[in-house]
Amino acid sequence: MTSEAESALKLLIKETRAQADSVSWAATMLQESGVAPEDAHFFVETLNAAAAAFGREVLSNAEHPSCSFCLKTSKDVLNMVTSPNANICNECSEIVTRTLATKRGEGKLLAWLRRGW
16 A cells, blocks of 8 residues: 555544544545545445455454454453454444434434424
8 A cells, every 4th residue: 555545544534533423424525525426335335345354354363352343452442342242342332322312312303393392
């Protein structure tokens, strides 16, 4: 990998981690990039396949339990909840908690609007 591509990838990862809703941010970024939809799809599918392969390798060689979502090891985070088939770190758990709270909030707002003011 060229140093330019490596720097771009590191910057993209850093920016993605800084987002409150990284999925929506990434979807918007892809939509606004101007690339053809089939190229965006190819890129995302390639990243998914690469992440799965990378994750399997990291998890099989890890001395410490790794988060199934971000792949950080237990030595790199405050807490790790482990199970036989998956692990989640405190950082990813926080993202899940915020996402669920947002979704619950949207549901309450819709129910309130349906009932009438």
